Amino acid sequence: MLKSFFMDYAFFEGKIVPVEEAKISIMTNSFHYGTAVFEGIRAYWNEEEEQLYLLFAKAHYHRLIENARCIFMEIPYTVDQLVEYTKEILIKSEIKEDVYIRPIAYFKDLKLTPKLMDYTPEVAIYLYRFGRYLDTSKGIRAKVSSWRRNEDNSIPSRWKVAGAYVNSALAKTEALMAGYDEAILLNSHGYVAEGSGENIFIIKNGKAITPSLNEHILEGITRNTVITLLKKELVVDVEERPIARSELYTADEVFLTGTAAEITPVVEIDNRKIGNGEIGEITKQLQDIYFRAVRGKIPRYKNWLTPVYDK
């Protein structure tokens, strides 16, 4: 039953094993305190080339290792080794379709104390089948959350640390229960931070604006990519600065970015239409470039990609 979502093989305790065998104890320290770091990576299938492309694999594993260090966790693998293990599980699972990859690094010790030193790190990687995370073709309806983004001096949003995602889960749940697709969280200063699992951009008078990296947000890999595409491909200025909640409602376009969310247009926020309530022109053009580039269809962006199969 799980097989429709999870693919055959996982990387677990240094080996490639059938995913059913990749299990941890209920006493695992990180399970109790959320002291794990994780990543979300996508691989895209290119039908013509019969090739599977990992998107920004090295950048994701670099962030994983860096975030782990922040919680005193030394991951016992290099970026290159983690990319190789990922390729191996994709090849062994014979993946010939789009797939989401979830690496997680955690403390495996069966110990009770919530602390970060003298514990043993472990890395697991598994594969998950999902197409679109949010509706990128029609756009989504979002709600400004009553929950504030956790801030840098409590649990830094800059780190993809498991425990911080209670904040995302609270906001996402509130939005879904109220009939919306996604939550937009403000930071503790009342400015727009990000979605529950996405960075946010607004377009106003032909200019793009996104919260700066000091606004208690994750430093999204897609965010960086989109900033480059906006500047280089669409010749759109990008301003990184605090965004007031009220600016969301008067924006010409709003979109979310993330590995899972890709480029998701937001067509309504708090029951107010954004622009004319349809996907905006700049968002559309960005999507067009992004969706072709991630599948290896734009030669100048093939450096984003790592081919999985030897040719």
Ligand code: PMP
């Ligand atoms: N913000 C949050 C809170 C996220 O969970 C994610 C997903 N990793 C993002 C932003 C987007 O980051 P990226 O583009 O690196 O996937």
